[in-house]
Amino acid sequence: MKQLGKSSKFEYTVEPFTEDFTGVLAWQELGKRILAAAGMHADSHGFGMKQLMPQNMAWVLSRMTISMNEMPKVNEKYAVDTWIRNIYRTFTDRCFAILRPDNTAYGYAYTTWALINMETRMPVNLENLPDGGFAKWIDDEKICQVSDNSRIRVKESEPSRVITAYYSDIDINRHVNSIRYIEHMLDLFPQEQYTGHPLANLEIAYHGEALYGDSLALYKQCVSPGIWDVEVRMLPREDETGREKKICSCRMTFK
Amino acid sequence: MKQLGKSSKFEYTVEPFTEDFTGVLAWQELGKRILAAAGMHADSHGFGMKQLMPQNMAWVLSRMTISMNEMPKVNEKYAVDTWIRNIYRTFTDRCFAILRPDNTAYGYAYTTWALINMETRMPVNLENLPDGGFAKWIDDEKICQVSDNSRIRVKESEPSRVITAYYSDIDINRHVNSIRYIEHMLDLFPQEQYTGHPLANLEIAYHGEALYGDSLALYKQCVSPGIWDVEVRMLPREDETGREKKICSCRMTFK
Structure with missing residues (x-):
């Protein structure tokens, strides 16, 4: 039986019709892969929707940053590697590396999630989960190189x-x-x-x-x-x- | 070396974020898989975009029918099997079976394509291709059960x-x-x-x-x-x- 590691890696090909008109993987398709990888990693490690839905809890995405040096082109192979970076009060950060077949990075993604109690709509304190929750899966050493969080404020009053x-x-x-x-x-x-x-x-x-x-x-x-x-x-x-x-x-x- | 068969089968899982709100694979995601399967089958059999682009020719989709008895649900596995049904003058028909892991069918798709000369914008006569073209890959016996082509005519004059x-x-x-x-x-x-x-x-x-x-x-x-x-x-x-x-x-x- 394969031992479960802290991170999970999912391998893909940029299939035709998932590229944009410039011939590279479309951002929205990459975004779907990133969020799907999060779900599949959490499920396989015991804290995904499969396990949480019956307890009436759900993960809610709060922030996401994706930084890409380059995008894979149509018909090229790539992988999405994901792991938990940390847990702090009601939030947990999850990282992603988007990798070439030689394991160099096309780019990285950084996401922040809250676990919501679906009845009360209140976030759960992740530091107080039974048996330490999923803290044992944290890997805070792997590289995840994204640009810092910006303060986004749009003053424009006319919608595009x-x-x-x-x-x-x-x-x-x-x-x-x-x-x-x-x-x-x-x-x-x-x-x-x-x-x-x-x-x-x-x-x-x-x-x-x-x-x-x-x-x-x-x-x-x-x-x-x-x-x-x-x-x-x-x-x-x-x-x-x-x-x-x-x-x-x-x-x-x-x- | 694996012998190339007349059909090619591509295996997938319905990943989170490719389902619709009812929890089944979204039609547009299935559509992308079907067209990607067509491209990958044609490429591997020597008559895909990879081979045709340098000759300034391209496949153009003319018609598509998708009939589904049931859709795979999120996290379920499915496969898209595709093969050429026939060639007639400037058109070729390509079939698809969307299969469960036990090889029973979720449904089928039937598509019609023309090969266009990109300079003249005229269709190529597929019956006169050098060396018989891709006729050797035809399989006209495999089941592809879709409803017949309808005559679609919309008289409505007010757009939705x-x-x-x-x-x-x-x-x-x-x-x-x-x-x-x-x-x-x-x-x-x-x-x-x-x-x-x-x-x-x-x-x-x-x-x-x-x-x-x-x-x-x-x-x-x-x-x-x-x-x-x-x-x-x-x-x-x-x-x-x-x-x-x-x-x-x-x-x-x-x-």
């Missing part, structure tokens, strides 16, 4: 676009899925942006949850050449009054 | 939605990718549609090609209970006059 959350935006928890926000944000930039200056770094923070039929306003603002801050705000629902509510914010750094 | 083709709609050929049309069509139906009555059969015919920035009007019309015809028409571009141009049409049959 207002969209509605449709069927294909919704995930199994009946919320707009974390990756679809990224896809909608990528769509705020013209085709020319991606030819000479591909995206190199993406930092996204999730603040709220949108449901099917919700209207989402997307705002973008240039911070400095090649660096854009984007914010998604939910418009008040039909039965609500009041202001737009911040759903997620993102800094996108182009090469 | 008008969308713009953005970055994430565009594929490596700089056209709106074949699968994104399906995604936009799925989004025409309310969330409730998918709970009790999931999609069982989808027939799509591609008539034209849209580019980045094009405006696409989506029309839908109920043919009989649970059966909808959908049409995507491109609005005239800024430098054009005239009428909307049919880009693709689809019949969607819900359970």
Whole structure:
């Protein structure tokens, strides 16, 4: 029987139709792989949705940074390696290395998660889990090289676009899925942006949850050449009054 | 060395974030797998994009029907098996079986392709290819059980939605990718549609090609209970006059 290591590595090929028009793996496809790797690693190590759903608890993604020096091209092989970096109060950080077949890195990702009690909607203190919880799987020595967290603040008051959350935006928890926000944000930039200056770094923070039929306003603002801050705000629902509510914010750094 | 068979089989797991909100593999994710399988089979058998691009030829998808008795659920394994059914003048038909681990079928897909000379934009006569082309790979005996081709005609004159083709709609050929049309069509139906009555059969015919920035009007019309015809028409571009141009049409049959 294979001994379970602290990290899990998942191997893939960039299949046709998962690339963008420049011929490299699309960011949203990489994002899906990263979050799927998180889920599969947690499941296999005893603290995934498989084990937590019956206890009425669920992992919620709070922040994600993806830094890519280069993207694998269509038909090329790559791997997603993932491990737990640390646990602090109600949060845990999980790292990812996106690797070439020779184990050099295409790039890295860093994510922060909270474990939510689905009844109370309150986060669980991860330091007080029975039997030390999943602390034994922490690896705080492996390299995970991402740019630091930025303070993202969009002052723009005119949305670039207002969209509605449709069927294909919704995930199994009946919320707009974390990756679809990224896809909608990528769509705020013209085709020319991606030819000479591909995206190199993406930092996204999730603040709220949108449901099917919700209207989402997307705002973008240039911070400095090649660096854009984007914010998604939910418009008040039909039965609500009041202001737009911040759903997620993102800094996108182009090469 | 493994002998090359007439068909190729690709094995997958329904990874988290490739399911829809009901917990089964999303149709657009299955669609990507089907077209990727076509490309990988053709490449490995000597008549794929790898071999044809240097000769300035490309495969163009003309029609696709997907019939699913059931969809694999998240974390379940499935395989996509594909082979060439026949060759007739400028068209070739390719079949797919979507299989459970015990080799029973979740469903099937049937596709029709033309090989286009990229300079003249004219289809190549597939019966006159040198050395018989890829005729030796035909398997016309394997079962591929899809519903017959329908005559799709949408008379509706008011679009359900008008969308713009953005970055994430565009594929490596700089056209709106074949699968994104399906995604936009799925989004025409309310969330409730998918709970009790999931999609069982989808027939799509591609008539034209849209580019980045094009405006696409989506029309839908109920043919009989649970059966909808959908049409995507491109609005005239800024430098054009005239009428909307049919880009693709689809019949969607819900359970």
